[in-house]
Amino acid sequence: MMSTDRDLRVTYLSMDPLGSTVGASQVLAYILRLASRGVGIDLHSFERTVDGDLRDLLAAAGVRWHPHRFGGAGARGGLGRVTRLARHIRGASLVHARSDMAAAAVMSSSVDRWVWDVRSLWADQKVATGVFSEGSLQARVFRRIERAAARRSDRVVTLTSSAIDVLDDRYGGVVGPKASVITTCVDRQRFVPSPPPSNAPLRVLLAGTLNRYYDVPAMLDLVAALQRMTDVEFIVAAPETTDWESDLAAVGAVRVSASVGEMPDLVASCHVGLSVCREDAGVSLLAAMPTKIGEILAVGRPVVVNRGLVDATHLLEAAEAGISMSPDDDLGLVAARVLSLVDDPGTVERATALAARNFDLDAAVDRLVHIYRGLDCAE
Numbered sequence: 001m002m003s004t005d006r007d008l009r010v011t012y013l014s015m016d017p018l019g020s021t022v023g024a025s026q027v028l029a030y031i032l033r034l035a036s037r038g039v040g041i042d043l044h045s046f047e048r049t050v051d052g053d054l055r056d057l058l059a060a061a062g063v064r065w066h067p068h069r070f071g072g073a074g075a076r077g078g079l080g081r082v083t084r085l086a087r088h089i090r091g092a093s094l095v096h097a098r099s100d101m102a103a104a105a106v107m108s109s110s111v112d113r114w115v116w117d118v119r120s121l122w123a124d125q126k127v128a129t130g131v132f133s134e135g136s137l138q139a140r141v142f143r144r145i146e147r148a149a150a151r152r153s154d155r156v157v158t159l160t161s162s163a164i165d166v167l168d169d170r171y172g173g174v175v176g177p178k179a180s181v182i183t184t185c186v187d188r189q190r191f192v193p194s195p196p197p198s199n200a201p202l203r204v205l206l207a208g209t210l211n212r213y214y215d216v217p218a219m220l221d222l223v224a225a226l227q228r229m230t231d232v233e234f235i236v237a238a239p240e241t242t243d244w245e246s247d248l249a250a251v252g253a254v255r256v257s258a259s260v261g262e263m264p265d266l267v268a269s270c271h272v273g274l275s276v277c278r279e280d281a282g283v284s285l286l287a288a289m290p291t292k293i294g295e296i297l298a299v300g301r302p303v304v305v306n307r308g309l310v311d312a313t314h315l316l317e318a319a320e321a322g323i324s325m326s327p328d329d330d331l332g333l334v335a336a337r338v339l340s341l342v343d344d345p346g347t348v349e350r351a352t353a354l355a356a357r358n359f360d361l362d363a364a365v366d367r368l369v370h371i372y373r374g375l376d377c378a379e
Contacts, residue, residue: 009040010372011092013085013102017047017070018054021209021239024260025291027098028054029187033365035061039372044088046070046081075138082108094375096368100142103149113375116153118163122146124284129212150175155371159183160311163287180371183311184291185364186355191298193352194268201231202342205270205301206253207263208292210242215278215306218327220244222274222304223251225331226338237266267299271342276306279327285309294359297321300348302341304334315358321351 012031016023023045035041043058047067058065068084071077078101085105089095095114097103100122106114123142132138150156150171156179158164167175197203204223210216226232236248237258248255258266267273273296277285285308293312296303303322305312316322323341325334341347 008038008094008369008372008376009042010034010094010096011042011044011089012096012098013089013105014043014045014098015081015101016045016098018045018067019047019049019051021260022291025263025295026184029185029361030365030368031058031063032061033187033361034368035063037365037369039369040064042066042092044068044085046085081105094372096372097149097153100145100149103153104145107145107148107152113154115155115157115371115375116149118156118158118167118287120159121163121166121284121287124282125213125288128278128281128284147171154178154375155180157182157368157371158287159289160287162310166283166286180367182364182367183289183359184294185361186291186294186298186359187361188298188355191264191267191295191355193298193300193348195348196271196301196342197269201233202226202272202339203233203235203270205235205237205267205273205296207235207237207258207266207273208290209240210238210244212243213277213281213288215276215327216242216244216247218306218325219274219276219304220247220251221331222276222325222334222338225335227251228332229335229339235266235270237263263295264299267296267301270301272338273301273303275303275309275312276325277309279306279308281308286311293322294355297351297359298355300352302338302347302351304338315354319350319354321347321354 014027016027018028031041031043041063043063044066048070050067071080082101082105086108090109092111095106095111097106097114098117099119103116123139126132127134127139150167151174156175158179158181161181164176164179223234234251234253235256236253237256275290275292288309289312293303303316305324307313307324307326313324323337
């Protein structure tokens with residue numbers, strides 16, 4: 001990265017509200033860190049309410065924030081957001097489009113240079129979670145958007161290397177030469193290594209949004225297996241009511257509320273974290289890397305994931321910083337492996353080292369600035 005980036009200006013598009021869990025932990029973290037490097041940012045996001053303190057924070061950082069009304073739900077609301085965003089960014093010189101819908105807005109406007117930030121294989125994930133069906137009009141539209149973005153974007157950022165392989169298989173290898181992996185990253189100035197709690201019981205953490213993409217029954221079965229082996233306190237920090245409240249209660253889950261600022265202390269108070277997605281979510285798993293994985297690792301805690309999260313499984317098991325499981329596994333053996341990792345005094349060091357190598361926010365921002373600079377110089 002060059003010593004100064006004060007002549008670099010990027011228009012950054014987020015369909016996620018900054019007040020949401022993802023917006024606060026990912027979008028805002030990146031924006032503030034980019035601004036601290038001197039990168040000029042015009043940030044467009046869609047908000048249900050505009051937080052005055054957040055507006056002041058962004059203004060103090062030198063970010064030009066353009067919050068837009070979120071609007072309605074469903075296909076009509078999404079189309080309205082894309083149309084309004086396209087109108088507002090017309091003529092922007094360098095755009096970072098976070099997600100397929102942001103990419104659709106870019107391709108509907110006169111933008112010369114842009115980065116497609118592939119947060120997921122969006123259409124595949126929506127089909128897997130039942131939002132719409134394969135072959136539906138919505139699925140066909142978003143597959144066309146994906147195809148066009150793969151071909152028309154100047155650079156591509158993905159969360160996993162497997163996502164690049166999938167897109168190359170679909171679109172004749174056009175993505176790989178212009179793609180970089182920048183996964184869901186963690187601010188290691190906030191999530192810092194700490195020794196695990198020394199007192200019993202075993203504290204198991206399930207944090208973040210719980211939707212149909214996660215295999216909540218499998219995680220509850222693992223908790224029950226752990227309970228048969230030791231005393232367990234199962235901590236659930238989900239921002240909204242879930243579809244599994246009675247099931248959570250049945251295993252004695254302790255529901256807590258934690259803001260983004262409180263998450264580092266909550267993770268540090270636990271021994272192990274869970275991030276098990278549905279194994280039947282298909283190809284969409286190859287592009288997924290839940291935010292919670294990097295946060296849990298950065299504090300020095302092991303993580304349990306499903307084996308279909310191929311990139312996460314490889315990283316965790318190679319580093320001996322977590323384990324993967326599948327529906328056919330013997331849960332007693334999985335639980336024993338969890339307890340072995342928790343009891344291993346080297347787990348904290350291995351987990352934090354993995355977070356530093358693969359999930360570090362500052363390293364991710366370095367790579368983003370390098371991408372932006374390359375496009376800026378190509379003008």
